[in-house]
Amino acid sequence: MSADKLLKTPHGVFRIVPFDGKHIEAFSTLWNAAFGRPLDPHIRRWKFENNPFGMLMTLCYAENGDLVACFGGIPYSALYHGHLIRILHAVDNMSHPKYRGVLSGRKGLFVQVVEHFLAHQAPSSQICFIYGYPGERHYRLGHLMLGYKPLPGSLHAMSANHHKMKMKYYPLWRIVEEIPDAEDLETLSRCASHSLAFSVLRNAVFFQWRFLQHPCGAYRVWTCRRAWQRQLRGYAVWRAMDGEAILVDLFWDGSEAALKALIGRSCADLVSKGMTSLQAWVPQRAYLPEVFYALGFRQAQEALHIVPAYVQRPLSPVLFPEEAAQSFYGTMADADLY
Numbered sequence: 001m002s003a004d005k006l007l008k009t010p011h012g013v014f015r016i017v018p019f020d021g022k023h024i025e026a027f028s029t030l031w032n033a034a035f036g037r038p039l040d041p042h043i044r045r046w047k048f049e050n051n052p053f054g055m056l057m058t059l060c061y062a063e064n065g066d067l068v069a070c071f072g073g074i075p076y077s078a079l080y081h082g083h084l085i086r087i088l089h090a091v092d093n094m095s096h097p098k099y100r101g102v103l104s105g106r107k108g109l110f111v112q113v114v115e116h117f118l119a120h121q122a123p124s125s126q127i128c129f130i131y132g133y134p135g136e137r138h139y140r141l142g143h144l145m146l147g148y149k150p151l152p153g154s155l156h157a158m159s160a161n162h163h164k165m166k167m168k169y170y171p172l173w174r175i176v177e178e179i180p181d182a183e184d185l186e187t188l189s190r191c192a193s194h195s196l197a198f199s200v201l202r203n204a205v206f207f208q209w210r211f212l213q214h215p216c217g218a219y220r221v222w223t224c225r226r227a228w229q230r231q232l233r234g235y236a237v238w239r240a241m242d243g244e245a246i247l248v249d250l251f252w253d254g255s256e257a258a259l260k261a262l263i264g265r266s267c268a269d270l271v272s273k274g275m276t277s278l279q280a281w282v283p284q285r286a287y288l289p290e291v292f293y294a295l296g297f298r299q300a301q302e303a304l305h306i307v308p309a310y311v312q313r314p315l316s317p318v319l320f321p322e323e324a325a326q327s328f329y330g331t332m333a334d335a336d337l338y
């Protein structure tokens with residue numbers, strides 16, 4: 001755990017501290033000030049109180065008790081070329097509008113909060129890699145002052161209209177809407193690590209928290225198996241509401257045939273159940289984009305204005321961020337946007 005730090009400025013003394021449960025009310029107040037809306041109490045409970053991974057953050061307080069900035073995120077377990085490591089998906093990084101004059105610039109408070117996190121809290125928590133989906137403004141700041149770099153082959157927005165979907169038949173595959181069990185997920189995680197060399201560990205703990213306990217409750221899961229085999233070869237998680245389906249997670253063992261069947265059949269089922277618009281953020285890796293193009297998806301405007309990025313600075317001798325980023329596979333499930 002990182003020690004507290006005092007920052008003396010012309011605007012007063014500020015205190016940098018690590019996050020724990022006693023800071024949640026101050027965090028919620030900062031959220032309201034930064035985003036102009038209250039933090040949903042159901043999301044707050046899910047993300048902070050019921051999160052099996054916890055939240056790893058560095059906070060900055062003014063002398064009057066205002067929380068003015070924070071940096072951190074969700075510390076996931078991940079598989080990197082078969083080795084279990086800890087990585088951080090950066091979320092909820094923000095600053096108080098009232099303190100922007102103190103927070104900006106290379107010596108501003110926000111940059112110092114991030115520097116403190118990278119120098120102390122990340123190493124003490126064995127974080128090897130930091131990535132996230134910041135907004136464009138946050139990315140520009142991070143790129144200039146903190147070493148943010150775009151994730152290679154990262155998510156690109158795609159969409160399809162139900163009238164233009166190309167439906168196909170997959171007789172060799174059994175694609176059904178169901179919740180995979182813990183044993184299936186563990187086996188799939190091990191198998192997928194051979195083709196997806198670096199990704200968040202999508203085991204039963206992750207799956208249960210991210211989808212089954214999420215307060216939105218609108219996720220639908222399709223699994224993929226060979227017609228004559230029991231082994232789970234992949235799954236796709238869609239969020240379906242009001243005639244629109246959004247692909248939140250896609251995880252499979254590397255088989256192109258399995259992926260085509262999984263996406264093709266789940267899309268067909270969604271259209272048959274009344275979905276008129278399908279949206280996906282697709283990693284630009286190997287054959288993935290072509291599979292979506294073949295089904296009728298096309299490039300779409302980036303409605304969320306996010307820039308998938310990673311912190312270039314080395315944090316651990318276990319991996320070099322630039323090299324690791326080349327093989328990283330992430331989806332919208334890593335974040336809390338959907």
